[in-house]
Amino acid sequence: MDRAYTPDEAAKLQRRAKAKKLEDRLARDLDQAGGACALYVRQYRFHPHRKWPWDFAWPQVRLAVEVDGGQYSRGADGQVGGRHNRAAGYAAGCEKTNAGEVLGWHVLRFTGAQVRSPYAVETIRAAILALGR
Numbered sequence: 001m002d003r004a005y006t007p008d009e010a011a012k013l014q015r016r017a018k019a020k021k022l023e024d025r026l027a028r029d030l031d032q033a034g035g036a037c038a039l040y041v042r043q044y045r046f047h048p049h050r051k052w053p054w055d056f057a058w059p060q061v062r063l064a065v066e067v068d069g070g071q072y073s074r075g076a077d078g079q080v081g082g083r084h085n086r087a088a089g090y091a092a093g094c095e096k097t098n099a100g101e102v103l104g105w106h107v108l109r110f111t112g113a114q115v116r117s118p119y120a121v122e123t124i125r126a127a128i129l130a131l132g133r
Contacts (some may be wrong), residue, residue, distance in 0.1 A: 015069075018112075023055055026115050030056070033121050036053045036128045040065075046105060052096045054105075061131035064105045065124060066097070069112040106131060 005013065023042070030037045036058070044057035046064065054064035056104050108127060110120045 019067060019069045022067050022112050022115050026056065026065075026067060026110075026120060028079050028113075030124065033125065035125075036115070037125050039123060046100055050096075050099070052099070054100070054107075057087055058128060058131075059126060062105045063124070063127050064107045065117065065120075066093070066107065066109045067112070067115055068093075068109050069115075082088055 022049050027040070027042065032039055039060070040056045040058055042056060043053040044059065044064070045051060045053050046057065055067045056065040057063065097109075106127065108123060110123075114120050
C-alpha cells in the first residue's frame with residue numbers, strides 16, 4: 001500500500017530526486033571526460049565513525065566533490081533554497097566538510113548551474129592533476 005507523505009516529506013523527496021539527476025549528469029560528464037576523471041567512487045563513506053558520504057570521491061588523491069543543488073527551489077514551507085542553503089542544513093554541511101578537511105580531504109562544492117556547465121569537470125580535472133603530483 002502506498003503511504004501518504006506530508007508536504008515536507010514530499011518536498012524532500014522531490015529535492016533528492018533533482019539532486020540525483022544533477023549527480024547522474026556529473027557522472028556522465030566525468031565518464032565522457034575519461035582518464036582520471038572517470039576513476040571516481042560515488043557515495044564514498046570517508047569518515048571512520050560517521051556514515052557521511054561524499055557525492056563523488058577520488059580516494060587515491062583524497063579529492064571529494066559535493067553537488068549542492070536546490071539554490072532556487074521552494075520547499076513545502078515556502079522557503080527558497082535547498083537543504084544546503086538553510087541554517088540547519090548549511091551547518092550540517094559545514095560539519096561534514098570540516099571533518100573531511102581535518103582527515104586530509106580536498107573538498108570541491110558545485111551548484112547545479114556549475115554541474116550543467118563545463119566548469120565542474122574542468123575544475124575536477126585540474127584538482128586531480130594538482131593533487132596527483
